[in-house]
Amino acid sequence: MKQYASSIKKGKEIIEYYLKELENDGITHVLRWAPPATPTVPIQIPVSSNRNVHSRKGGSNLSTSLPGSPDDKLDADWIRRYLGELTPMQESCLIRLRKLLQETHKGKIPKDQHVLRFLRSRDFNLEKAREALCHTLTWRKQHQMDHLLDTWQCPQLLCDYNTGGWHHHDKDGRPLYILRLGQMDTKGLVRALGEESLLRHVLFINEDGLRRCEENTVVFGRPISCWTCLVDLEGLNMRHLWRPGVKALLRIIEVVEANYPETLGRLLIIRAPRVFPVLWTLVSPFINENTRKKFLIYAGNDYNGPGGLLEYISADIIPDFLGGGCMCGIPEGGVVPKSLYRATEGLENEEVQLWTETIYKIASVSKGSPHEILIENTEASSVITWDFDVCKGDIMFSIYHSKLTPHPPKKDPLGSHGIMGIGVNNVQLIDKSWILGKDYSLVETSLTCREGESIQGSHVTRWPGFYILQWHYYSTPACTASSMPRMDDMLASLQVSSHKCKILYYTEVLGSQDFRGSMTSLASSHSGFSQLSNVTTFSSQSHSSSTISR
Template identity: 45%
Template sequence: MLSRKYDKSGKRRKSVKFVIADSKLEAEYIRRFLGQLSPLEESRLCEIKYSLQAHHKGKLPNDAHLLRFLRARDFDVAKAKDMVHASIIWRKQHNVDKILEEWTRPTVIKQYFPGCWHNSDKAGRPMYILRLGQLDTKGMLRSCGVENLVKLTLSICEDGLQRAAEATRKLGTPISSWSLVVDLDGLSMRHLWRPGVQCLLKIIEIVEANYPETMGQVLVVRAPRVFPVLWTLISPFIDEKTRKKFMVSGGSGGDLKEELRKHIDEKFIPDFLGGSCLTTACGLGGHVPKSMYLPVEEQEGASSSDDPLHSIYTNTATWRGYPVEVVIPIETAGCVLTWDFDVLKNDCEFSLYFSTEKIEQPPVRDGAQSPTTILNPVEMVSAAIGGASHQHPDLQCAPELKVGTPQLSIEEKPVLFQEGDSMQGSHYCSRAGTYIMQWRVPETTAGHSSTFDFGSHKCRLIYYYEILNSENFRGSVASLESCRSSSFSSIAPQTPPTPGTPRNT
């Protein structure tokens, strides 16, 4: 049996004695604060606790949190102890114990992050609501950075631990986890922005390693058809036990409300999900103004190989008459091409072409290159003069192709972007073939200058693109079709029974 004395609130007394006689008090403590434990589970808890006390000085996780690590490792003491040891070091390195006291949420998070704690579910677990479909992933990441989003997540988790402990004391029964409601209304391809997904994966990795078994239930509501793509990207990084706690509903209105009533008291169902309970503590969500973005130059100065804002972008430049072109072969129809770029200096036009021909990728110019290193004297004069007096091919990489012929067409018409603009886009590739992204400096039609100031004819930008192959998520789309109804359905794959093991009926 556990041999430490605790007061009625579950806190350790200052004077600690190891005793055996006071078994009634200890049994009551276990019942109220830890839940039903088998003799083996109780002995494993004592084993890991006393082992940690012998090897670590300072603050250690309490019994309830140690149990989370043990459950995450199926009560394998050696594996759980390694996990706790790494978490203790991590907490010290990042000063996590003081994050609720010392970290202040940036203004952009207070105003635009659409998440908050919201009462509790029917099991008494604290409930957190995240309106993911209303989150401007790129705007949030560009305005406050990865570090602040990680700290936001840690503050939510630390707050969750405190709320679970308070619920335990209030209800007189163990509450070791919390509930999460994720509203996907508004989710679109822009939420698949790769730096945002990478940031999410980093957060999942941290939470899985340091806050195991804290997620009691995840209710995903109003899931659109793009959700399977997102789920395919992130689900491999979520622990199998946690994946089994995800329940998805694609319904809305009164049917969804009826389903929510099975898990949440009607008086606590949020107003935006058909209930009457207001969620005034949540941010508004919506697009973050670009005026709140951190300067790109400042971000570049802090770039690192593991920073998703910088590790995947290409820095390049285009001069008048000499566009930047990225050739993308698509072998299978049904893929989705996504892109993102920022115009750092001057203006440019962006277009997307499609060709039935096979085209070789031209070398992409580095943004730091001078035009004198890539253009000969005649080309330099042509680039500087520009204008209608000098005709340029539709594609620099395949000048023999003309728009309007069967071999070349415009998929996305030219759109002008000005200095400081940031663009996310996607295109459904209905045909197999070659797609070409193109950025070019706009041609002047009248009163163009004949100056040889190459800086005025240069546009600098950073970009990245990604192909979402339909084969990677087609299976998820099929498996999640059952989630299109208003009823909640599990999205965890069924684990095949071990040979010789009887099936449950």
């Protein structure tokens, strides 16, 4: 009865909030709802599909429950325990954003904590948060960020000269990361390791921080979604203002701000020297205003005074090098020997070398200019597999078998790709003079793919020869104006497509002798996308598709 009364009260608050919104907009009358002319099948939206009974009891691993089960509810007790206090409007935005993601990402929704971070970073602007989160999910898949904690091996040189590490927690239970930036040879690390290795290490720290926040949420029994960073600037000098080093710092800030919003709870900068205002002038314009508000800067030894470290960190864990009694294992760093510096040419090519290690490619698809890739098959019963994401716009995906030999461009049609600044490609192989049914044939029914969807499937070849995988622009039919727009149409209107689309794709051919698993087709379309929730949900169809992937 207590839970029932709480639900009724919460529902009343939400209704009253939106009634007031209507009054503020000058709307005093709303037409009575009438059922649509054509019956539709109701859609069950699992607004909290990544929680189960164990997670309600405080477990850190959140798994997926079946749609329509009791665990599909965002109840008040769970919100207070794992998300904190939310207003009715904020809860409504969270549910609506999850609904939008469910419609496009098909069971690959991050945890509510991650969705809420993006909403908070955009002041609960639904469309801005959706766009930013979708970009991050694509970025995570392209660069395999979900596996970073398991795959990243910190270079020994960085282990020897790095001056940062985790150190207990602050008074709010947030994980505490200490960086002795003034003791770090930033120029030497950039010259010896390259910008990309440092970026990877910072991303690893952010992934590790998210994991530690989840653990502390369980330990302290309250939602902990961010961490505290303590930066000691003793020793900072003009060497730290070396231009390539500042450039590397700005890029790291840009990537972290875009993909890890609202993960920094507080930044304590202590022992700031006279040269600090110069550094601050260079980097502060690239830091989000909401993030800058979390900065607390102490010059000299003022950090020991009123409002200093003791207000945020317990005295028994103040590091020994700051006058506390807690032994801190964070190294002091040192100057990187110049004999370990890399050649300038290697540093210039570092971005391409690192970010092209991903198996995914990027291609553009515009109206009248489809993107096609050629697969030469030497035997029947081999399996062509694909995995692609529609990053922008709507496209049609088709597979053709050619009786003629296509002539791909002399330049590598797949090209190169990277985290940013690398151009996308568009290649056309089917000659305009070819006749469908004579020169080439359609071997799989064309599939319509919407923006944000992740598609995975396979095709078992029947004949040797040339197979062409094609993505071409899809124009959404105009809606009729005979009736008022449905809510689904209004939500779809938020995703206005242009005449240029972008895809992120990977293909592979498995020989018949090496094939193991169930044969599937385009019908097994939607598959796992992001593993932010630590558990990727597969339907029975997409699971069959996943068994044939590399």
